[in-house]
Amino acid sequence: MTGIAPPIAMLAELTHRCPLSCPYCSNPVEMALQESELDTDTWVRVFQEAAALGVLQLHLSGGEPASRRDLVTLVQAARDAGLYTNLITSAIGLTERRLAELDAAGLDHVQLSLQGTDADMADRVGGYRGGFKRKMQTVEWINRIGFPLTLNFVLHRHNAHQLERALEMALEMGARRIEVATVQFHGWALKNRDALMPTRAQARAVTRQVEAARKAHKGTLVIDYVPADYHDDYPKRCMGGWGSTGLNVAPDGQVLPCHAAQSIPHLRFDRVQDKPLAEIWHNSSAFNAYRGTDWMAEPCRSCERKTVDFGGCRCQAMAIVGDASATDPVCIKSPHHKALQAQADDHAAQGDAPFVHRTAPGAAREPAE
Amino acid sequence: MLAQEVPALPRGVRLHFDKVREKWVLLAPERAVTLDQIGHAILSEVDGARSFGQITRALSEKYDAPVDQIAEDSSGFLDALRNRRFLDVTA
Ligand code: SF4
Numbered sequence: 001m002t003g004i005a006p007p008i009a010m011l012a013e014l015t016h017r018c019p020l021s022c023p024y025c026s027n028p029v030e031m032a033l034q035e036s037e038l039d040t041d042t043w044v045r046v047f048q049e050a051a052a053l054g055v056l057q058l059h060l061s062g063g064e065p066a067s068r069r070d071l072v073t074l075v076q077a078a079r080d081a082g083l084y085t086n087l088i089t090s091a092i093g094l095t096e097r098r099l100a101e102l103d104a105a106g107l108d109h110v111q112l113s114l115q116g117t118d119a120d121m122a123d124r125v126g127g128y129r130g131g132f133k134r135k136m137q138t139v140e141w142i143n144r145i146g147f148p149l150t151l152n153f154v155l156h157r158h159n160a161h162q163l164e165r166a167l168e169m170a171l172e173m174g175a176r177r178i179e180v181a182t183v184q185f186h187g188w189a190l191k192n193r194d195a196l197m198p199t200r201a202q203a204r205a206v207t208r209q210v211e212a213a214r215k216a217h218k219g220t221l222v223i224d225y226v227p228a229d230y231h232d233d234y235p236k237r238c239m240g241g242w243g244s245t246g247l248n249v250a251p252d253g254q255v256l257p258c259h260a261a262q263s264i265p266h267l268r269f270d271r272v273q274d275k276p277l278a279e280i281w282h283n284s285s286a287f288n289a290y291r292g293t294d295w296m297a298e299p300c301r302s303c304e305r306k307t308v309d310f311g312g313c314r315c316q317a318m319a320i321v322g323d324a325s326a327t328d329p330v331c332i333k334s335p336h337h338k339a340l341q342a343q344a345d346d347h348a349a350q351g352d353a354p355f356v357h358r359t360a361p362g363a364a365r366e367p368a369e
Numbered sequence: 370m371l372a373q374e375v376p377a378l379p380r381g382v383r384l385h386f387d388k389v390r391e392k393w394v395l396l397a398p399e400r401a402v403t404l405d406q407i408g409h410a411i412l413s414e415v416d417g418a419r420s421f422g423q424i425t426r427a428l429s430e431k432y433d434a435p436v437d438q439i440a441e442d443s444s445g446f447l448d449a450l451r452n453r454r455f456l457d458v459t460a
């Protein structure tokens with residue numbers, strides 16, 4: 001393919017290790033082992049290659065990126081490469097001293113996950129007792145240093161009622177931005193649809209609340225909102241299109257078009273250990289599989305929205321329809337739309353379905369149900 | 370943006386020359402905003418001390434263009450940055 005524009009953002013999943021075990025973790029169910037993680041030098045090279053390729057924004061993620069001992073070195077290397085460096089963290093593993101070192105290394109921004117607005121909820125969802133308290137302590141340190149802060153509130157049926165408080169907390173913490181992200185059903189969340197699916201009424205109420213809060217806090221708090229997908233009539237856009245704006249490097253060096261791409265079984269991924277990043281971006285079969293619009297079938301092919309949402313999510317089409325090139329079943333034009341809506345209501349009606357927490361990399365492959 | 374208001378780039382928002390695309394961009398949390406000539410000219414003058422009025426006057430002399438024109442061309446852009454929290458403004 002020619003004329004492929006360079007990517008803007010790269011998500012570096014430094015590790016799949018994490019002290020928390022959220023039931024909606026976006027990591028694949030089969031996680032990379034610590035032994036297979038890229039070493040420091042390889043990450044440093046990848047950051048340099050990314051910057052040379054045109055990446056501007058680097059998101060350091062995981063798992064929990066603070067589980068990597070070399071995090072400060074990696075941040076320094078990313079800044080030296082000229083990348084805007086964002087740390088996506090649960091706060092566990094960050095000490096006051098480590099934050100000071102990250103500050104000195106040039107870390108640009110911190111995005112902090114919020115599992116709930118009190119210890120009860122947050123620690124139950126995260127599966128980590130004491131996690132909420134440590135998070136609140138870390139916020140104080142973050143503010144003392146002055147890092148710009150975004151809160152990421154992952155919303156589902158159990159904590160949707162805490163949205164109001166989450167917004168207040170963002171204001172109290174001086175966060176400039178909050179992401180109100182309704183759970184997307186990839187990775188572990190797919191196993192937890194009964195436990196996590198919001199009801200249709202909740203989804204509507206949340207949308208109204210977000211709209212009101214946006215008005216009320218204009219210029220103070222930016223609210224980015226990801227609505228409940230299964231209840232919608234049109235799918236979410238797939239980034240700026242598959243293989244058009246971003247790429248994802250997994251802990252073991254596989255380069256993925258998106259964090260959930262490993263759920264599409266026929267895709268083959270190249271590794272940064274074997275090929276330069278630029279070559280992978282341009283030539284990898286996984287990136288070219290759904291680039292542009294030529295791969296589309298009907299109804300997307302002749303739809304006026306095809307360059308708006310790019311047919312929705314490939315991973316969702318795979319998970320629900322069993323065909324990654326199908327129209328996202330969320331779409332009202334998909335023959336599966338009605339069934340999905342009914343399925344969503346079913347999931348949402350499962351009252352007290354227990355969480356299936358993610359397990360540690362290398363632990364049981366299938367979580368105990 | 371009013372003439373007496375003082376814009377400043379907050380921590381975590383910075384100008385960056387994108388060598389690959391050969392363009393100036395404003396890097397901010399989760400965003401990279403491509404800057405046109407006037408956007409870059411204005412933001413390069415933003416120092417957290419001078420007011421919007423002083424900045425537009427300076428640019429008007431530098432580029433030999435009417436102050437009103439510069440203010441009009443850049444005010445909406447700056448307000449949008451302010452709403453995204455990419456620009457702090459004090460009265
Ligand atoms: S038919 Fe395809 S392109 Fe059209 S709205 Fe639905 S998913 Fe998007």
Ligand code: SF4
Nearest residue numbers: 238258260313314315
């Ligand atoms: S394929 Fe789906 S999960 Fe992946 S980026 Fe696109 S919309 Fe998101």
